[in-house]
Amino acid sequence: MSDELTQRVIKVMAATQHQPVEKFSLESTFEELNIDSLDGINILFALENEFDINIPDEGAKQIRTVHEMVDGVRKLVEAKAAGPAPATV
Amino acid sequence: MERRVVVTGLGVVSALGNSEEDFWNSLKEGRSGIQPVACFPEGTLRFPNAAEARTFNSEDHFDAKEAGFLDRFAQYGAVAARQAVAGSGLDFKTGTLGEQTAIVTGSCIGGKATEDEGYFQLYSRNNTRFNPLTIPRAMANGAASRISLEFGITGPTYTVATACSSSNHALGQAYWMVRSGLVETAIAGGSEAVFSLGLLKAWEAMRVVSPDTCKPFSKNRKGLVLGDGAAMLVLEPLDAAKARGAHIYGEVIGFGMSSDAHHITQPSSEGAARAMRSALKDSGLAPEAVGYINAHGTGTTANDCTETAAIRSVFGSHADKLLVSSTKSMHGHTLGAAGAIEAAATLLALQHRVIPPTANYEEPDPDCDLDVVPNVARTAQVEVAMSNSFAFGGLNAVVLFRRAS
Numbered sequence: 001m002s003d004e005l006t007q008r009v010i011k012v013m014a015a016t017q018h019q020p021v022e023k024f025s026l027e028s029t030f031e032e033l034n035i036d037s038l039d040g041i042n043i044l045f046a047l048e049n050e051f052d053i054n055i056p057d058e059g060a061k062q063i064r065t066v067h068e069m070v071d072g073v074r075k076l077v078e079a080k081a082a083g084p085a086p087a088t089v
Numbered sequence: 090m091e092r093r094v095v096v097t098g099l100g101v102v103s104a105l106g107n108s109e110e111d112f113w114n115s116l117k118e119g120r121s122g123i124q125p126v127a128c129f130p131e132g133t134l135r136f137p138n139a140a141e142a143r144t145f146n147s148e149d150h151f152d153a154k155e156a157g158f159l160d161r162f163a164q165y166g167a168v169a170a171r172q173a174v175a176g177s178g179l180d181f182k183t184g185t186l187g188e189q190t191a192i193v194t195g196s197c198i199g200g201k202a203t204e205d206e207g208y209f210q211l212y213s214r215n216n217t218r219f220n221p222l223t224i225p226r227a228m229a230n231g232a233a234s235r236i237s238l239e240f241g242i243t244g245p246t247y248t249v250a251t252a253c254s255s256s257n258h259a260l261g262q263a264y265w266m267v268r269s270g271l272v273e274t275a276i277a278g279g280s281e282a283v284f285s286l287g288l289l290k291a292w293e294a295m296r297v298v299s300p301d302t303c304k305p306f307s308k309n310r311k312g313l314v315l316g317d318g319a320a321m322l323v324l325e326p327l328d329a330a331k332a333r334g335a336h337i338y339g340e341v342i343g344f345g346m347s348s349d350a351h352h353i354t355q356p357s358s359e360g361a362a363r364a365m366r367s368a369l370k371d372s373g374l375a376p377e378a379v380g381y382i383n384a385h386g387t388g389t390t391a392n393d394c395t396e397t398a399a400i401r402s403v404f405g406s407h408a409d410k411l412l413v414s415s416t417k418s419m420h421g422h423t424l425g426a427a428g429a430i431e432a433a434a435t436l437l438a439l440q441h442r443v444i445p446p447t448a449n450y451e452e453p454d455p456d457c458d459l460d461v462v463p464n465v466a467r468t469a470q471v472e473v474a475m476s477n478s479f480a481f482g483g484l485n486a487v488v489l490f491r492r493a494s
Contacts (some may be wrong), residue, residue, distance in 0.1 A: 032224050037391070038354050057135070057296050059310075 005077065008050060009070045016046045028069045033066075041044070051077050094267045095493065096338040097330050098179070098323030100172025101433050102165040102280070103420045104140035104316050108172065112420075113437045114444035117466045121419045123302050123449075124315050125248030125279040128284050136298040140316030140421025141198020141284060141330055160200030160223060165319035165426075166280030167239060174240060177323040179274065181240045186362045191272040192233045192246040194280030194321075195255030199229030199427030202285035209287075216260060223446035232280045232319070244272050250425065253385075254346075255279055257428030257478035258351025260322065261344030264488070267324045274329075278429035282318030289315070295354075297389050303422070305386035305415035305447050306393050306461040308454035313387040316421020320429035322436075334378045337493040339436040343372025343471070356392055356479055361385075361399035363483035365475065369403070372473075377412065379489070380471035381444055383435040384461075387422055394456035396477065401459075409468040412469055414462040418448035421468045428478040432488060435476045444469050 001080060005059075010014065014021040024033065030040065040063075044055050053076040061071050102124025105115035115122065122140045131137070142165065147156045159167070174181075179186040192316065203226040210216040223242050225231065225397035230248040237246045245266065249258045256279025263277030283289070292298050292315060320339075328339055345367025351358030365478050369376055385396055393415075401408045414481050416434045423430055443466050450463035479485045 036352070036355065038352075041294065045294060054135075058453065062294070088366070 005074055006070050009047065009073050010049045010066065012046045013043050013069070014067065016043050024066055026070065028066045030064050047073055053077060053080055091268050094264055094341045095323045095327045095330050096327055096341065096436055097335040098173035098177030099100060099123060099319045099320070099338055099377045100169035100176070101318070101430065102142050102145055103318035103423070103430055104142055105420050107142065107145055107168065109437070112433065115147070115419060115441050116416060116434055117441070118435070119419070119446045119448045119464055119466060121277065121302065121448045122316070123421060127285060133286070135293050136300055137263065137315055138299070138302055139284070140314055140375045144296050147334050148187060151288050155413050158225060160203045160226040160231055162200060162280045162282035163231035163235050164225070165282060165317070166194055166278070166321065167281065169278060169319040169321040170236045170276055173276065173321040173323045176181065177310060177338070179323065179334070181242050186274060187241045188243050189273040191263055191266050191275040192236050192242055193258040193259040193264060194230070194279045194283060195235040195257070195425045196229045196232065196250060196328065196427060197252050198281065198283070198288065199431055200227035200231055201288045202282055203227045203398035205233055205285035205324045206238040214215050233467070236276055236409040242276070246399065247364045251484045251486070252480035252482055253424050253427055254480035254484050254486040255480040257423035257476065257488055258346065260341070260488050261346065261486055262286040263324055264344055266340045267326060273325065275324040276321055277324060278319065278321035279426040281354045281424045281426040282317045283315050283424060284317060301387060302449045303388040303418050304449045304451060305384070305388040306454060308395065308452040310388045312388065312389050313417070313422040314331040316429060318420065318421045318423050318427070319426050321334070322429070322432060339439045339493050340491040341488065342491045343368040343374070343489035344487070345369070345371055346486045347486070351357050351483055353483070354481050356395040358395045358398040358402060358471055360483055361396060361477070361479050361485050362402045364398065364426040364487045365403045365477065368487040368489050373491070374473065378409050378473045379404070381425065381435070381438060381470065382411055382413045383431045383476040384413050384415045385477040386417055386447065388417065389413070391480065396479070397457045397459055408459060411459060412444045412462050412467065412471070413459045414445055414447045416445050426488055428476065428486065428488070431476050432490070435474045439471060439474055442468060442470060444471065
């Protein structure tokens with residue numbers, strides 16, 4: 001599935017890595033893309049800014065593929081859209 | 090002829106207290122100085138804990154005018170030097186000793202809090218007039234210069250900035266200067282004050298700071314915990330120390346350094362191993378002479394297994410006989426002061442024949458399978474100890490010490 005969010009994530013990742021977006025697909029692994037740990041935190045920083053989200057360290061450390069990154073961002077964007085749970089009176 | 094060099098003065102400012110006694114008592118009891126960050130409201134940072142030198146009060150040591158010239162990191166350094174000099178019994182204003190003394194300090198970031206405050210005023214408050222003391226407060230040699238002024242020391246005085254290896258590089262160079270006869274005495278160490286919001290946010294972005302405490306070599310370790318403070322040592326030739334009946338904390342017997350040329354932040358076991366081998370070669374000792382290693386042991390995933398691999402590569406089967414602990418689990422990672430604070434811990438361990446533990450240890454990690462002295466200090470007849478520092482940028486510095494005979 002290549003929806004708008006996927007395309008935005010890939011665009012941010014490609015820009016951060018100074019690589020053409022064509023090099024990136026959902027199936028690409030960080031290893032194939034030559035993304036090391038320092039590149040990884042740069043990408044997280046760029047994605048946090050792009051989507052105005054906070055990506056927690058714990059989950060982020062497990063991410064190894066573009067697909068996992070898109071899924072993680074989607075969850076955070078959806079949680080943000082849902083907003084905080086309404087206060088009970 | 091090369092001279093033997095001993096440590097005759099030692100001073101510490103840290104999360105574990107601001108005296109040799111408080112520092113050592115915490116270390117041997119395995120008591121950590123890591124606590125919730127006090128200087129910023131909860132929620133400001135993604136990491137909740139730090140090892141601040143929170144009992145240090147500027148007013149106890151400096152009058153208001155003096156304090157105005159000194160960022161907190163320079164104050165830490167000056168106070169640690171006062172303790173070390175007082176303990177050594179040396180008077181640098183007597184005869185020509187001041188000219189024949191070197192000061193070498195380490196600092197990774199200098200007066201960052203002073204800069205941070207100035208930039209905040211400028212960018213956020215549109216206050217376009219800077220404090221005119223910003224430059225002298227922020228310069229990384231602030232502590233070295235203050236120590237020079239305070240004690241009238243006019244020999245070689247400078248500051249080394251190699252990130253987290255800064256003060257091991259400083260100690261090593263001071264050691265070589267005294268050993269070679271270039272100077273008669275040296276004050277060496279490092280100081281750091283990390284608690285400015287701008288700097289802490291930058292560390293937060295690196296995603297290497299633990300969301301709980303610092304658990305070096307433990308499988309469930311989650312990163313480093315930042316700390317601040319200082320340590321300073323007085324170095325002099327063994328013969329001179331003996332002649333004046335000075336207390337000898339221990340002997341500095343070797344220094345080695347290397348660069349990974351591998352990656353700007355990822356450590357390399359080969360680079361770390363080269364620095365350890367270089368220190369052993371400088372000392373003329375075989376690896377089997379070493380009994381204790383005060384590890385770099387930051388508590389990050391990458392450092393602790395890389396350091397373990399490096400120790401195994403250098404020491405071979407002797408690695409299983411070594412005691413290896415990370416006192417960062419108690420005083421935090423003090424960046425440019427780390428080597429100096431850990432040198433103080435190592436010298437006190439040799440002197441008291443007690444190895445401080447790796448605190449907060451919870452779960453064995455097969456990739457960190459050395460005897461890391463978990464949680465409880467151990468009595469041990471160790472004669473020679475190594476203290477490791479490895480820095481971002483791949484710069485490694487290792488110092489070897491021997492128990493005073």
